[in-house]
Amino acid sequence: MSQALVTGLNGLSYAFILFLLAAGFSLTFGVMGVLNLAHGALYMLGAYIGIQIVNTLDLFWLAIIVAAAALAVLGYALYTLFLKRLYGRVPEQGVLTIGISIIMANVVLWIWGPRAKIMQTPDFLTGVITIGGLSFPIYRLFVCGVGLVVLGLLWYIQDRTRAGAIIRAGMDNKDMTVSLGINYGLVSTLVFLLGVALAGVAGVIGAPITGAYPSMGDNLLLLTLIVVVVGGTGYIQGTMLGALVIGLLDTFGKAYVPQVALFFAWIVFLAVLLVRPSGLIGRKVF
């Protein structure tokens, strides 16, 4: 029983890392219909920037800010130089961003070398909490907390702000939204930047747990795809649900049936695509 509880808590914190990873992708994919397959590579870059800053300056919060800013700039370049010109051409967006992620993986390899790096957990977040005889690392609780904050923030933006209303309107009918005189282009650019910056934040926060290595982008991208599709596109709470389902399934699967755990997530992915292509609680965007 206590074993199951620990596995459950681990699964929960894994789910929040998955959520942080997938939230940015969910924004760009679900809201704008842009298939950004470089998302995993962007996370990786965020993780490397974070590790570099924490290991040299030892400023955890600065690392988060710098990573978010750097990736927002990169995302702006990516959007205006390339993706903007590929509006509505989903396969081409995919092919282009695959190329970008291959380039980024090699640049990271060039700068930081092939060996995996791990971030020192910041001092104020080290240690364990003991609850009822079970010890649990503080950092994992911190990750859960950040995940909840990001979820709340995005949920608020989505449901309570003018920007969120514009986004939802654009999802339903882009032409109509634009014809009402709303600067949808600006809002969608900002949403894309927010999505990319979130990948950087997730990279820094996830770095003490996932580490950073040049080939991590592909694996993370595939996880992201699973989470977003299972949870559903267009709603941030769908992404959270998908992250919970996949995080818990994966952790419990690895603990109890390690042979099938490798492709278990993919079977769930295909099953959800088959039964409800818009995801568990997503809305039909396309």
Added chain:
Amino acid sequence: MDEELGQIPGGPPIAAPSPEDPAARRVPRPLVETVLPIAVVAIIVLLLPLFIPSFVSSLVTKMMIFGLFGMSLNLIWGYANIPSFGHAAFFGTGAYTAAVLVTKVGLSSFWLSLLLAIIVTAAVAAILGVPAFRVFGVGAGAANPIYFLLATIAFGELLSRMAVSLRPVTGGTTGLSGIPEAAIGFGAKTNPEQYYYLVFVIGAVCLFLMYRIVNSHYGYGLRGIHDNERRMQALGYNTWLYKYTSWIVAAVFGGVAGVLFAYFGSTLVPNNLAMVTSDISFLLVILGGTTVFFGPLVAAVFYVGVEYVASVYMPQRWPLLFGAMFVIAIMMIPWTKGRYQGLGPEVLRLWRRVVRGSA
């Protein structure tokens, strides 16, 4: 009889081309544009091993294999506008089937392993194609191919994870190695030199079959689906069946390329089923262009050549070049309504200039 055919009812009589007409004396177009280039390329490829060192001929073998791989994807991506990010699923299925049969089951005949690999690949494609086209769909009825793309990614990843998990059969993450040289019957084994010719012959047969397929009634049906699927449906075509069968046909040719690859490299890893390998197939399609039948083959020559040069001079930085190829292919290659003008049309233009210039 001839006079009746030359006459449009109610219209002016059409003059039959006279023998003095310069247009009639010119060499027939099909001869210049199909037979002659094929003959030239075939002779060059057949005689090449006599003049080049063996490592170059192994590069040419690889070009032919990847060319076949790219062209098999072009059958669906280029002709029917069915973009797939998981074509390596079939490449790898063919390769793994042949390799498992030869190394684990103890089958010795190359031809039997090829045949069984084709059957297995077709079966896998038929199974995966049902959800892919029934539920997600591309073209008419599915406004956005995004779910289809995600599903094709999932197919490749699922199969490659299964290859990792089924360690006793597939060798797990280390994959299968030590695939023997192809035994083509009569107790003969092919050394790399002979394997070159084997790949050439099988590749030529596949190209011929694919050429017949895309230039048949069926192939024109696929092009019609590319241009306007709704209209094809209105004309009474069962477009679902066209797309589904073309998916299987493309998978089979991809599987054949995989079998050739398995015997060529003698090593297989689960990544041969995954997205990493699929990347190459659609790079070849876009780089080579979808408007010309042999486009991906030209792209494969370019790709394998660049890869080799890069592996000699800057092996560390090759992925930079590889990634840049995707970006350049997408941003620079002219694109109209789902058709790419890649290297293939350029080569065709060059050829026409050469022929006209000399004639």
